[in-house]
Amino acid sequence: MTNTSPSIIVDSTPEAKAAFYAELQTYVGLEVGEPTPGPDEVNAPMIRHLVEAVGDRNPIYTNPELAADSIHGGIVAPPTMLQAWVMRGIDGPARGGNGPYEKMNQLLFSRGFTSVLGTNSEQSYKRYLRPGDHLTMRTVIDSISDEKTTGLGTGHFVSTRQDYFDADDQLVGSMLFRIFRFKPAAKVPPAKPQPRRPRPATTYDNQWWFDELGEGRLCAQACANCGRVRFPTGPMCPSCHSRSYDKVELPLSGTIHSFVVAHYPQVPGFDYPLPIVLVDMDPSTSHIGKLGNDRVRMIMNTADSAESALAVGARVRIEIRATDPDMKLPFAVIDPIGATS
Amino acid sequence: MTSTLPDTRTFASVSVGDEIAPFELPLTRTLIVSTAIATRDYQVVHHDPSIAAERGSKDIIMNILTSNAFVGRYITDWAGPNSFISSVKIRLGAPNYPGDTMVVTGSITAKDDDTRTVTVAVKGTNSLGDHMNATVEVVLP
Numbered sequence: 001m002t003n004t005s006p007s008i009i010v011d012s013t014p015e016a017k018a019a020f021y022a023e024l025q026t027y028v029g030l031e032v033g034e035p036t037p038g039p040d041e042v043n044a045p046m047i048r049h050l051v052e053a054v055g056d057r058n059p060i061y062t063n064p065e066l067a068a069d070s071i072h073g074g075i076v077a078p079p080t081m082l083q084a085w086v087m088r089g090i091d092g093p094a095r096g097g098n099g100p101y102e103k104m105n106q107l108l109f110s111r112g113f114t115s116v117l118g119t120n121s122e123q124s125y126k127r128y129l130r131p132g133d134h135l136t137m138r139t140v141i142d143s144i145s146d147e148k149t150t151g152l153g154t155g156h157f158v159s160t161r162q163d164y165f166d167a168d169d170q171l172v173g174s175m176l177f178r179i180f181r182f183k184p185a186a187k188v189p190p191a192k193p194q195p196r197r198p199r200p201a202t203t204y205d206n207q208w209w210f211d212e213l214g215e216g217r218l219c220a221q222a223c224a225n226c227g228r229v230r231f232p233t234g235p236m237c238p239s240c241h242s243r244s245y246d247k248v249e250l251p252l253s254g255t256i257h258s259f260v261v262a263h264y265p266q267v268p269g270f271d272y273p274l275p276i277v278l279v280d281m282d283p284s285t286s287h288i289g290k291l292g293n294d295r296v297r298m299i300m301n302t303a304d305s306a307e308s309a310l311a312v313g314a315r316v317r318i319e320i321r322a323t324d325p326d327m328k329l330p331f332a333v334i335d336p337i338g339a340t341s
Numbered sequence: 342m343t344s345t346l347p348d349t350r351t352f353a354s355v356s357v358g359d360e361i362a363p364f365e366l367p368l369t370r371t372l373i374v375s376t377a378i379a380t381r382d383y384q385v386v387h388h389d390p391s392i393a394a395e396r397g398s399k400d401i402i403m404n405i406l407t408s409n410a411f412v413g414r415y416i417t418d419w420a421g422p423n424s425f426i427s428s429v430k431i432r433l434g435a436p437n438y439p440g441d442t443m444v445v446t447g448s449i450t451a452k453d454d455d456t457r458t459v460t461v462a463v464k465g466t467n468s469l470g471d472h473m474n475a476t477v478e479v480v481l482p
Contacts, residue, residue, distance in 0.1 A: 066422070078410060078414075087406075
């Protein structure tokens with residue numbers, strides 16, 4: 001159970017810590033709320049339910065004849081069942097309230113001690129309970145430890161004492177219940193492996209292009225017959241159907257032809273919103289297409305660029321970056337003063 | 342059903358250092374849920390696995406009242422019906438999750454002749470470590 005408080009008070013000096021601890025101690029000895037009566041008297045059906053669930057065959061709990069022959073003189077409840085007679089059941093304990101226990105908790109919460117763990121239960125019994133006994137419980141804050149650090153975190157052990165009284169106001173049993181109210185030790189989240197980008201589907205016709213990128217060269221294909229520059233890579237020239245080609249290295253610059261910013265669906269390995277740009281690549285300086293159709297377009301993501309800088313016509317530099325140890329890809333970097341071409 | 346009351350160990354028959362036979366308890370889901378409800382403990386971590394998981398628990402866990410109840414059963418299974426348990430002190434450790442097994446062991450650590458009280462150290466161990474370390478005082482005839 002945790003309680004989130006907007007701001008946590010940090011007692012940075014020994015004096016401040018001592019003052020906080022002294023304030024905590026003022027709650028020790030205070031009674032928590034009104035005496036709580038059990039909803040039902042001690043009864044045989046509830047005893048049977050529990051001993052059946054626990055598999056406890058001790059006849060003093062369920063067999064009237066044998067129980068009558070025992071030192072207990074009749075059916076009794078298992079002594080460890082003490083607490084169950086005053087449990088509130090499915091509605092749970094009353095929440096809220098402004099008693100000493102709630103105020104003590106608020107004080108602990110104010111220092112960030114918001115987590116809780118039961119650590120000790122110490123019960124003692126004056127007598128075994130019999131069907132017909134009707135209990136009332138009184139709770140007192142018994143002790144609050146100074147600050148302790150355990151494997152769970154740092155906090156204070158808080159003990160409450162529950163005293164159980166019968167209808168004649170005689171003490172029949174007590175329970176000291178200790179909880180550790182603590183600030184959880186900061187958990188270092190395990191480093192989540194960054195999912196890799198999807199791998200390109202490489203074939204005989206495009207493997208060389210990725211290999212060239214790996215060497216830092218961004219290429220297109222030029223038809224060895226008609227000279228047409230083409231991209232993406234393919235086995236045959238769309239103009240003259242020649243299957244011969246040369247690799248042409250492109251300058252690392254171009255102009256945004258169009259773009260889109262993807263928000264959905266989100267694919268692991270990418271950051272969203274994800275700009276995707278279609279770049280009119282600047283022509284190769286080493287290869288002049290014979291037919292003049294030597295311009296190609298490439299799709300890529302952007303890098304180090306504000307989404308607001310995206311504009312049709314914006315000039316881009318292209319950087320070849322490693323996205324994985326074994327993969328390099330081109331990225332468009334938008335020139336901030338990008339003159340429209 | 343037995344027709345006569347089983348025997349009860351006498352104070353004289355028990356010595357410091359005696360070991361109580363271990364007891365193995367398979368921690369079924371039914372056990373954890375039925376005992377929680379039978380002790381009127383409806384906290385969700387004792388019966389609802391999905392909410393238990395949301396709160397950072399691997400699964401539902403046995404409630405403390407049930408750990409107490411099994412200490413009581415372990416002692417009276419050994420001592421017999423004419424014993425009187427006067428206190429059960431438990432220090433809690435690793436949770437009891439469904440699917441695990443708790444092995445309960447015990448040994449006599451002290452005897453008080455004046456009150457005929459025997460002190461028993463009880464330990465409940467599961468695959469994660471110590472579920473509980475208990476000290477029980479029981480009066481024998």
